[in-house]
Every structure is written in structure tokens, then in C-alpha cells.
Amino acid sequence: QKEVEQNSGPLSVPEGAIASLNCTYSDRVSQSFFWYRQYSGKSPELIMSIYSNGDKEDGRFTAQLNKASQYVSLLIRDSQPSDSATYLCAVNGGSGTYKYIFGTGTRLKVLA
Amino acid sequence: GAVVSQHPSRVICKSGTSVKIECRSLDFQATTMFWYRQFPKKSLMLMATSNEGSKATYEQGVEKDKFLINHASLTLSTLTVTSAHPEDSSFYICSASIQGGPEQYFGPGTRLTVT
Numbered sequence: 001q002k003e004v005e006q007n008s009g010p011l012s013v014p015e016g017a018i019a020s021l022n023c024t025y026s027d028r029v030s031q032s033f034f035w036y037r038q039y040s041g042k043s044p045e046l047i048m049s050i051y052s053n054g055d056k057e058d059g060r061f062t063a064q065l066n067k068a069s070q071y072v073s074l075l076i077r078d079s080q081p082s083d084s085a086t087y088l089c090a091v092n093g094g095s096g097t098y099k100y101i102f103g104t105g106t107r108l109k110v111l112a
Numbered sequence: 113g114a115v116v117s118q119h120p121s122r123v124i125c126k127s128g129t130s131v132k133i134e135c136r137s138l139d140f141q142a143t144t145m146f147w148y149r150q151f152p153k154k155s156l157m158l159m160a161t162s163n164e165g166s167k168a169t170y171e172q173g174v175e176k177d178k179f180l181i182n183h184a185s186l187t188l189s190t191l192t193v194t195s196a197h198p199e200d201s202s203f204y205i206c207s208a209s210i211q212g213g214p215e216q217y218f219g220p221g222t223r224l225t226v227t
Contacts, residue, residue, distance in 0.1 A: 032214040043205045043221040044156070049214075088155065090216075098144055098214050104155045 002027040004091050006103035014111050019076040021106050023089030026070070032092035033065055033072045037085045038105065044088055048074065079110045113139050116208050118219035125196055125226055133191045133222045135206030141186040142208035146216060147179075149202045156205065162189045186211075196226040 003026045013019045021035075032051055036044035048063040050056045050072065056063045062075040072091075076083055089103040115138040125131050135145055144163055148156040160168045160181050168181035178200075180192040189208075193200055203223050207216040 034215065036218075043218040046215060046217060092214050098209050098216070099146070099158060099161060100216060102155045102158075 002091075002101050004089055004101045004103040006087075006089050006106045008104055009107040010109050011106055012109045012111055013079050015079060015081060017079050019079045019083065019108055019110070021074040021076075021087050021089075021108065022071060023073065023091075023103050024071045025089075025091045025101070027091070027101075028067075028070065030091045033063070034090040034092075034100070035061075035063060035072075035074045036088040036090060037083075038088055039085045047087075076108075079108075081110045081112045084108055084110045114210065114215075114217040115139050116142075116206065116217050116219040118206055118222050120222060121220060122223045123225070125224070127197055127226055128195055130192055130194045131196055131224060133193075133204055133206075133224075135189045135191070135208070135219050137187045137208045137217075140208075140210045142189075143186065143211045144209045145183055145189040146207045146209075147181060147189075147191050148205045148207070150205060150221075151202055159191075193224065196224070198226045200224065201226045 005024050035048045038044045050063040050065045060077045064073045086105040086107045088105045090100040117136045119134045147159045150156050159174045160170045162168045162181050162183040164183045164186050170176045183189040205221040207218045
């Protein structure tokens with residue numbers, strides 16, 4: 001069974017700190033990796049996508065992918081209280097399908 | 113860009129009735145749309161993959177006769193919950209992929225309450 005695992009948290013960080021969110025996946029053929037942010041009662045919002053090994057930066061967000069170790073992470077610099085949300089890791093299942101396998105999400109709390 | 117809308121945002125219906133939820137891609141064509149449901153404090157569960165002009169592909173355990181999906185155009189997919197029961201109460205969310213792309217853009221969701 002293909003799985004995507006995340007620590008459910010909550011992960012608490014002080015305002016201005018770096019929040020580090022991690023995700024591991026089981027299917028080695030996975031090609032595409034995504035981070036979504038979901039506020040309570042709302043739908044997921046795409047933050048980052050990453051397709052190749054290494055780092056990808058977008059503003060305060062950096063996604064890191066290591067296919068050999070089968071993990072993907074998201075760093076949030078200068079964390080703000082408005083970043084408090086659940087962060088979902090999604091992995092494309094490969095095999096010519098665009099279906100996602102979602103992790104259970106990590107709840108992030110940024111303390112003012 | 114990449115805006116997906118859903119209608120209605122909230123619906124309350126009586127047990128035994130049917131409810132239709134619409135999902136539209138507003139500024140792009142979506143060859144593929146996905147339907148998810150989410151229970152409180154749980155992750156998203158994929159119900160089905162909807163491809164324009166063909167039958168939807170349902171995930172294991174999802175009743176295709178209960179959750180009817182139609183993807184009649186490149187910008188519209190509908191989910192009909194037939195003979196709804198209280199256990200169908202949930203947050204239903206659709207997503208759409210821009211033609212040829214792996215990224216999914218989510219609609220705002222529909223909160224269904226069956227009384």
C-alpha cells in the first residue's frame with residue numbers, strides 16, 4: 001500500500017522562527033510532490049510543488065526533496081501567526097496518473 | 113489564475129433526498145477533476161477521478177451508484193449524492209488539473225449536512 005506519512009503535530013514555533021515540516025513516502029516511482037496549506041474549515045491551497053532533488057525556494061517557503069531517502073520537507077522562514085494551519089504533503093502516484101496520495105497533515109501553531 | 117469554484121458552499125438536506133454539487137474551473141480547461149471528502153480533523157479521501165467525456169473512476173469502497181459523477185465539459189464536473197443519509201454528511205471538495213499538468217487546484221468545498 002502506497003503511503004505518505006507526516007507527524008500530526010501540533011508543531012509549535014515562536015513568531016519569526018523557522019518551521020520545519022517533514023513528509024516521507026513509500027512509493028519509489030513517485031514523480032511529483034506538493035505542499036498544501038489548509039486553514040480550519042477551508043479547502044487546501046497549493047503552496048509549493050517540487051519535482052527534482054534539491055531545494056526550491058518561493059518567498060518564505062523552501063521545499064526540499066530527496067528521492068533516494070524518499071522524503072520531502074517544507075521550511076517556512078520568519079513564521080507568522082497567519083501561517084498557523086495544517087500543512088498537507090501530497091505525492092503524485094506516478095504510473096501515468098495524476099492522483100494524489102495525501103499525508104494526514106501536520107498542524108502548525110505559530111505563537112505570537 | 114487556476115481558480116476553481118464550487119456550488120453550493122453549504123447545503124442542508126433531508127435524509128433520502130439527492131443533492132448535486134457543481135465544480136467549475138473558471139480560467140482554465142480541466143481535463144481531469146477529482147472529488148474528495150474530508151471528515152473533521154482527518155485528511156482528504158479521494159472518492160473518484162473524473163475525466164471529461166468519459167466515466168469516472170471510483171476509489172475502492174466508494175459506491176458509484178450513490179455518488180454520481182458527471183464531467184460533461186472541460187470546465188464543469190458535478191457530484192450528485194443520491195438518497196443521502198446522515199452518514200454522508202461531510203465536507204466535499206473538488207480539484208482540477210490544468211490540461212497536461214500534475215498540480216491540482218482545489219475548490220472552496222461544499223459542506224453537506226443531512227438531517
